[in-house]
Amino acid sequence: MKPPPFAWTAPQSLDEALAALGEAGDQGKVLAGGQSLIPLLNMRLAAPARIVDINRLTELAYLRTSADGVRVGALARHTDVELDDAAYSVQPLLRRALRLVAHPVIRNRGTTVGSIAHADPSGEMTAVLALTGGTAHVASAAGPREVAASDFFIGPLESALQPGELLEAVTFPAFAPGTGSTFVEVARRHGDYAVCGLAAAVRVSDGLVTSARTAYVSVAPTPLVLDLTEPVRGATAPDADWTACGAVAAEQTEPEPDIHASADYRRHLVLVLTARALAEAAARAGAEAA
Amino acid sequence: MTEQQHEVDVVVNGVPHHLSVPARRLLSDALRHDLGLTGTHVGCEHGVCGACTVLLDGRPVRSCLLLAVTAAGHEVTTVEGLGTAEDMHPVQRAFRECHGLQCGFCTPGFLTTVAAFVAEAPDPTEAEAREAISGNLCRCTGYQNIVASVLRAAELTREGGATS
Numbered sequence: 001m002k003p004p005p006f007a008w009t010a011p012q013s014l015d016e017a018l019a020a021l022g023e024a025g026d027q028g029k030v031l032a033g034g035q036s037l038i039p040l041l042n043m044r045l046a047a048p049a050r051i052v053d054i055n056r057l058t059e060l061a062y063l064r065t066s067a068d069g070v071r072v073g074a075l076a077r078h079t080d081v082e083l084d085d086a087a088y089s090v091q092p093l094l095r096r097a098l099r100l101v102a103h104p105v106i107r108n109r110g111t112t113v114g115s116i117a118h119a120d121p122s123g124e125m126t127a128v129l130a131l132t133g134g135t136a137h138v139a140s141a142a143g144p145r146e147v148a149a150s151d152f153f154i155g156p157l158e159s160a161l162q163p164g165e166l167l168e169a170v171t172f173p174a175f176a177p178g179t180g181s182t183f184v185e186v187a188r189r190h191g192d193y194a195v196c197g198l199a200a201a202v203r204v205s206d207g208l209v210t211s212a213r214t215a216y217v218s219v220a221p222t223p224l225v226l227d228l229t230e231p232v233r234g235a236t237a238p239d240a241d242w243t244a245c246g247a248v249a250a251e252q253t254e255p256e257p258d259i260h261a262s263a264d265y266r267r268h269l270v271l272v273l274t275a276r277a278l279a280e281a282a283a284r285a286g287a288e289a290a
Numbered sequence: 291m292t293e294q295q296h297e298v299d300v301v302v303n304g305v306p307h308h309l310s311v312p313a314r315r316l317l318s319d320a321l322r323h324d325l326g327l328t329g330t331h332v333g334c335e336h337g338v339c340g341a342c343t344v345l346l347d348g349r350p351v352r353s354c355l356l357l358a359v360t361a362a363g364h365e366v367t368t369v370e371g372l373g374t375a376e377d378m379h380p381v382q383r384a385f386r387e388c389h390g391l392q393c394g395f396c397t398p399g400f401l402t403t404v405a406a407f408v409a410e411a412p413d414p415t416e417a418e419a420r421e422a423i424s425g426n427l428c429r430c431t432g433y434q435n436i437v438a439s440v441l442r443a444a445e446l447t448r449e450g451g452a453t454s
Contacts, residue, residue, distance in 0.1 A: 001335060005293050008313030008359060031360070038355040039336035041314070051313070055360050079349070103425025105403060106337060108349045109356065190424045 003041035010053040014139065017054055017166060022141035024050040026163040031055070032074060035102070035110035036118045060168065065090050069132070069173035074114070074166065078107035090174045091132065093199060097124045097183040103191040116152075117167040119159040122193045122218040124183060126153060130223035131181075131199045131215035132172045136160070139168040153222035176211075179203040180284030184277045185217070186269055188260060194218045195261045196269035200277035202237070204285035209235050212245055212278050219255040219266050226252055228278070237282040246274035298362040302327065303371030311358050318342040320358035321368060329369040329398050333427070340426030343399040344368050350406045369398035372405055380446035381405045381439075390439030392430035399426050400436060408444045416441065 011017040021028050029048035031037055032055065040046040054060065054074060061075035065086040072081055081087060082098035101107055101115070101124050115125045116136070129136075129149045136147040141164065152160050161167060175181060185197025196219050203211040209232045216224045231244035255266035293312040300307055302325060309324050316335075321327045321344070333339035335354045342353040345367035353366075373379035381404045384390065391397045400423060407414070407422040414422065419440040420433075428436060 002316065002319070003314040005312065005314055007294070008296065008357070010359065031357070034355055034357070034360070035337060035352075038316075038357070042316075042335045042354070053357070053360055103340075104407075104422065105340065105343055105350045105352060105425045106355075109346075109351045190421060 001042050001044060003038070004044060004047045006041075006048055007050045008053060009050070010056050012056055014057055014059070014166075014168070017052055017057060018139055018141045018164075020050075020052045021166055022164040024052065024164070028052055028163065030114075030117070030166055032114040033077065033110035035106050036115070036120065054166070063087055067174065069134075069171050070094065071137075071169050071171045072112050073169045074111065076112060078110050078112055078115070079104070081112050082107060091172050093128055093132065093175075093181040093183060093201070094172060096181065097128045097199060100124050100183060100185055100187075100191075100194070100197065106191075113167050113170055116170055117159060117161060119153050119155075119157050119222070121153075121156050121221055121223065122197075124185070124194070124197065124199075124217055127197070127199045127215040127217045127223040128183070129170055129172060130225050131201055131213060132175070134173060135171045136167055137169040137171065138165050140165040144168070150225070156221050175201055176203055178205055178285055179211075180281040180286070182277050182280040182284065184273050184280070186273065196255070196266050196273060198270075198273055198277055200274070200281040202278055202281040202285050204237050204282060207236055209233060209237055209240050209282065212240075212282075214245075214249060214274055214277065216249075216253065216270065219253050219270055224253065228274070232278075237285060240278075240282065242275040242278040242282075243271070245278055246271040249274040296359045298358055300358070300361050300363070301365045303367055304365075309358060313357060313359050315358045316354050317344070317356040317358045317361050317366070318353035320361075321353060321366070324358075327368050327370055331395055331398050333395070333399075338427070339396070339399070340403065341396050341399040343402045343426070345371075345402055345406060348406065350403045367402070369401050372401055379405060381408065381443040384443035384446055385436075385439045388435050388439040388442050390431065390436045391428075396426060396428045396430075400428070400439075404440050404443055407440070408447045412444050412447050414441070414444055419444075 027049035031053045060073040062073040064071040070087045134149045185194035197217045228245035232240040250271040257263045298309040331341040333341035
């Protein structure tokens with residue numbers, strides 16, 4: 001189908017965009033990559049009165065990488081983030097997760113910041129922001145504010161963004177030295193939405209596990225972050241009982257069933273994939289020690 | 291209701307075009323209905339099937355997930371811009387040689403996607419070739435000949451087949 005009619009404006013500067021969003025209020029919607037918004041328009045599941053197209057704000061198509069983390073501007077495409085070697089060296093989870101985000105052709109257009117603003121509980125980058133303890137940099141005509149990842153995701157497709165606000169950038173902090181990470185998921189086909197997926201980070205100090213944390217997609221209304229350190233604290237990475245961590249995780253998730261998977265199957269995947277991901281992250285922890 | 295029209299200047303297959311379209315006109319429809327370039331096929335209109343894939347400034351994107359007004363000022367390459375019947379693009383030659391199509395509906399999307407892929411990865415493994423086309427659906431071939439076509443297209447590209 002075709003999108004319903006809407007008023008369209010393509011501001012040339014951030015100030016113009018914020019003024020347009022402020023004026024549009026709750027009738028306004030930001031268009032960046034459009035890989036989630038335009039399907040919703042085409043299927044008539046969304047009908048915003050005004051669309052503020054930020055694709056001309058090329059000053060927001062940036063990646064700023066420092067030793068502390070990677071700040072991604074609102075117009076950086078997934079592909080740009082995925083291929084950026086500096087970003088990979090500081091926060092390798094970005095590239096690992098992005099390779100699971102839809103298909104390359106979608107990543108060419110879709111933006112990382114847009115996928116976070118969309119707050120889809122099956123969106124891989126929401127889990128990456130949650131696990132890294134990242135920050136949302138929000139702009140509006142009233143001035144900027146920052147929202148911690150833990151406060152940003154409110155529910156399925158619902159974020160802390162208010163009418164008139166633009167998610168201008170997000171920051172993905174680097175992990176502590178000695179941390180290894182991975183992103184694993186099960187999908188029906190490569191590039192499909194995950195039936196269950198998770199980002200995992202394991203920290204190893206002097207050969208012993210000091211931290212094991214995970215963040216899940218597709219099993220909770222918002223990216224679910226769990227600290228699973230207790231069963232493996234102080235174990236050497238090769239001997240750690242990662243399945244025990246998986247069991248703890250499975251107890252703490254209440255997945256919903258849908259046509260692709262029952263709740264029980266999703267919980268089973270939480271157990272298996274958690275153990276697998278933590279083992280993989282732990283194996284990398286030595287190699288990625290800074 | 292008369293919708294507001296927007297003026298769009300866009301270069302398609304190297305030719306500058308001027309369009310006057312409502313904001314909600316999808317690029318796929320602008321190409322087909324406003325410019326008469328019906329080589330770009332429209333399947334699902336929500337980004338799943340890949341039939342409408344075109345190159346935007348050289349990168350493959352879904353033309354059904356892009357507003358024509360957003361494409362203003364950019365360069366679009368459709369399947370018509372890849373080659374002609376007399377002077378085919380190496381990817382088109384490969385699909386013909388390897389029987390990489392049957393009904394042909396999905397083919398324009400495969401050709402544009404693969405053209406960009408082999409330009410960036412001229413020596414792909416079979417697994418990489420499969421991943422490259424994972425966002426394009428074909429209901430006829432069972433994909434085996436399409437994968438063979440991707441590998442053959444890469445081979446032709448390595449041989450400098452672009453000048454055929």
